[in-house]
Amino acid sequence: MRSFAFARGCLAVTILALPRLASAQTPDLAAIQQQIDQLKQQLQALQDQLSKVTSQPPAEPPAAAPPAQAAQAAAEPTATVPPGAEGAGGPSGSLPVYGAGAASSKVFNPDMAVIGDFLGAAGHNTVNPSPAMQMHESEASFQAVVDPYARADFFISFGEEGVDLEEGFVTFPALPGGLLVRAGKMRAAFGKVNTLHNHVIPWADRPVVTANLLNGEDGIDDAGFSVARLIPNPWIFLEATGQVFRGDSGELFTSSKPGDLSYVGHLRGYHDINENTNIDLGASYARGHNASGVVDGTDIGRFITQLGGFDATMRWRPLQRSIYHSFVGRSEVVWSRRQQPQGEQDSTGFYLSGDYQFARRWFTGARYDRSDRADTSALDSGQSLTLTYWPSEFSQIRGQYRRTRYAQTETANEFLFQFQFSIGAHGAHPF
């Protein structure tokens, strides 16, 4: 196959070089045009042959050999200097083929995908109103293997106005000692929802506890290192993750000195109860400097926020009917201890959710939310019901009814609707 790439590269270079070579001579546009047309035809013929060869079953190599030779023969004359260009200070003989490397290395382009998230809201919310319609997020992903030792994943989130690197990291999957090391910007391994992108969570929004205690939709998402190791034991899957970040995660963590790092630790246990049912438990801890002690850009307070978390997920999916029915029950509890000028503020929040797939393309779910705010003692709570339809694996339509009670006084009733659609090759998500 390399010879084709070579031949194509030759053609490309020849075509690109033509006008310049010709302008060194007397310009005869019609002749050049003719030559270009000829070359285009030859290129087309070659591409046809190439697609024929690639679509042939590889089980018959002898059959594939003759067309390969033929194509090479056809390609050869086109790689030479066009008649008339020779001897005029231009190159003679075969043209150098600069394009070949680039053409063949296109196969190394990363997997690219874009996932659109269109979000609408109707109803009444005076505390935290959502726009009636918004192209909430367009997530572009670029994922590929870097070399035998690493792979890279980029997730770039385009809002309607700004662009944000949601995640961009390199992973070393095969280090000695069973370590899985990541470096870059990533969503921290705190609990479950914090690690998930918008398009894989079963709701149109994120739980109240995320908004109140975990920096909202952006979550703990920062630049740093992550090291994860499996802890061998005869009973369950057990993974310990340690992460060090610069210490900037929106309102939650603010780093005013290079030493103000934030730390996240996570322990995950997973066990298959049977082939249909499994349980996934996690404990998390995070620590970093918060912004409440910052006065005029100087952190005079040196206040710390500590977070603890516990998450539990129970999944059921009957193997033989796995594409039709499933259930996921999940809960996360988060404790926050935030030092601030008024003293220490302890807050707690949790959500409890269940999502049931009742047909191949249909899901319904419910969620209960309850959470203190991080810096005051106000308590918010909420309930949601969702209905999701997948026209295909690559798109989904979701409606969500949400009732939120803010600080036990204001009540908001809203209907959220969401269209999500994916194009390109989006890598599979971790379980």
Add this chain to the structure above:
Amino acid sequence: MSTVKWITALALSLIAAAPAAAQGKLNVVTTTEDLAAIAREIGGDRVTVESIARGYQDPHFVEAKPSFILKLQKADLLIVVGRELEIGWLPPLIQQSRNAKVQVGAAGYLDASQRARILDIPTGQVTRAEGDVHPQGNPHYWLDPENGKIVAREIADKLSELRPNDRSVFDQRQAAFAGRIDEAEKRWLAAMQPYKGVKVVTYHRSFPNFAERFGLNVVGYVEPRPGIPPSPQHTLDLINDMKRQMVKVVLVEPYFDLKTPNAIGRETGAEVLVLPPSVGGTKEVTDYFTLFDYDINLLVGALKKVGTAAATK
């Protein structure tokens, strides 16, 4: 395998002769039970083989459970069906396996589709308007015993590469397997011979290689497009088409809902068969041979029942 590699491997194994001889069984993990069955045929007692997906499960939609990470972590060899069958779930498992041996492109990673005869390779522009298409061709290629032999050869080569000392064992077992396939295939072809060209409808495009080998003429699908569940309009069109073409058999993979196929069967008088496309698809199908025994037996029984009228083209 290139000779240079082979010589290098041989040289290395000679240098490390003592430890090589003391090596334990090769730990082979496959994505599907079909590959596991073939790997067992070739590896014999020199290997332990485990499959990630079960045969009665849709291999496109396996969950990437962490327990599979543990299996991959300990694997010496990972054999995959390829052709993007596992694209939705295998990459994160490999990535989290912390096992350098089974990373894509490493010595312990084998894509079994490389030399097999692959059908349905799309030509021209491929878009998802056609549903969940496989740009690299139909991945259900193991349902042709000739491909089974090719896959067995690939596995034997790979096992020999990893355990050069046992090369003769693997070669011998591979030859024996091919011989047994040839024997059985005569029987299978003979059983299907009277029904050559019989028109059938299948749920998903799981059977092109099987149909090609055993002379079935697949004229329609219960799915309007690959991966898209049946729509009322498509089902109606299919029923009319089946009546017009006198199609009397509907083949359904064990992991699909039988509601629509049964309705089609009632409307058209066609037999609805749950035909396992994989080893483990049903209790009786325990290895690569019983897969064809079972499927062909089931088919022949049904074709006898619906009469030979269906066999006319």
